[in-house]
Amino acid sequence: MTLPYPFHFLRVGLVDVLDVLLVTLLLYQVYKLLRGSVALNVALGLLSVYLIYLIVNALGLGLLSGILDEFVSVGVLASIILFQQEIRRFLLGLGKVALEGGGPLGWWRRPTRPTAAAFSVLPYVEAAKSLASKDTGALICFSQVSDLSSYAESGDRLDAEASKRLLLAIFNKTSPLHDGAVIVTQGRLQAARCILPVSQNPAVPAALGLRHRAALGLTEATDAIVLVVSEETGQMSLVRHGEILRGLTPAELKTRLSDWLGQNLPAATRPALGSQPAARP
Numbered sequence: 636m637t638l639p640y641p642f643h644f645l646r647v648g649l650v651d652v653l654d655v656l657l658v659t660l661l662l663y664q665v666y667k668l669l670r671g672s673v674a675l676n677v678a679l680g681l682l683s684v685y686l687i688y689l690i691v692n693a694l695g696l697g698l699l700s701g702i703l704d705e706f707v708s709v710g711v712l713a714s715i716i717l718f719q720q721e722i723r724r725f726l727l728g729l730g731k732v733a734l735e736g737g738g739p740l741g742w743w744r745r746p747t748r749p750t751a752a753a754f755s756v757l758p759y760v761e762a763a764k765s766l767a768s769k770d771t772g773a774l775i776c777f778s779q780v781s782d783l784s785s786y787a788e789s790g791d792r793l794d795a796e797a798s799k800r801l802l803l804a805i806f807n808k809t810s811p812l813h814d815g816a817v818i819v820t821q822g823r824l825q826a827a828r829c830i831l832p833v834s835q836n837p838a839v840p841a842a843l844g845l846r847h848r849a850a851l852g853l854t855e856a857t858d859a860i861v862l863v864v865s866e867e868t869g870q871m872s873l874v875r876h877g878e879i880l881r882g883l884t885p886a887e888l889k890t891r892l893s894d895w896l897g898q899n900l901p902a903a904t905r906p907a908l909g910s911q912p913a914a915r916p
């Protein structure tokens with residue numbers, strides 16, 4: 636079916652309009668995934684090469700076209716290797732849509748079931764407040780839908796009930812467990828001393844060291860929420876989706892953490908992940 640007003644020589648059909656809309660949507664989602672990372676520059680580089688290839692092809696420049704053809708044909712494989720993390724996040728988002736209506740394509744559906752267990756954030760907030768007042772660093776990761784067990788396995792298994800005292804004991808500078816991250820699953824301390832992937836995002840301020848980069852890195856690869864206490868400044872921060880909210884007060888920390896874990900709203904009205912903007916690093 637075609638529209639009544641064709642654009643000169645172009646016959647534009649409803650299917651074409653739908654096609655363009657879907658491609659625009661796809662490109663926007665890809666942009667959202669890559670925004671703020673080196674991968675965006677790489678993607679733009681690849682896109683430029685592809686556009687040049689199309690132009691060269693149209694002009695019939697045989698030799699150059701042949702060279703670029705070789706480049707483009709290995710481009711798909713190269714992209715999969717280069718964009719491993721982003722593809723992972725994209726598929727994770729699609730999986731969330733299928734499971735609960737959340738994720739990057741899930742704005743048309745509300746989550747129908749809660750993903751986070753209803754546990755109290757108080758021990759974490761109280762411990763963070765106390766650690767911050769003593770300039771003691773901490774890194775606490777709350778798992779959501781993504782499976783963090785591979786990261787938990789890099790540390791020491793705990794499977795303990797969360798309490799302020801236990802968290803203070805773990806992150807005490809003299810504790811053999813203080814180095815690395817604690818992973819929390821369903822409100823229980825699953826493991827301590829865990830090693831997280833470090834963010835390679837060039838936009839991360841140089842003032843942020845490895846602890847904060849590790850928090851950003853984990854949230855770039857998964858949907859985990861990470862609480863960071865800076866040893867250097869005593870600042871408390873929350874991180875998710877590769878974005879960080881720094882310098883939170885205990886009250887702000889409690890509200891944000893509860894919100895992000897989906898605990899402040901009834902299950903049927905909980906926001907989908909990503910619906911609340913967080914500051915860029």
Ligand SMILES: Nc1ncnc2c1ncn2[C@@H]1O[C@H](COP(=O)(O)OP(=O)(O)OP(=O)(O)O)[C@@H](O)[C@H]1O
Nearest residue numbers: 772814815816830831844845846847849865866867
């Ligand atoms: N990849 C990682 N995974 C888990 N924890 C890490 C990782 N890298 C660093 N850390 C933790 O961060 C600590 C080092 O923090 P560093 O001082 O470099 O970071 P920072 O972001 O400047 O934090 P702070 O503001 O607390 O000083 C390490 O002792 C370790 O406990």
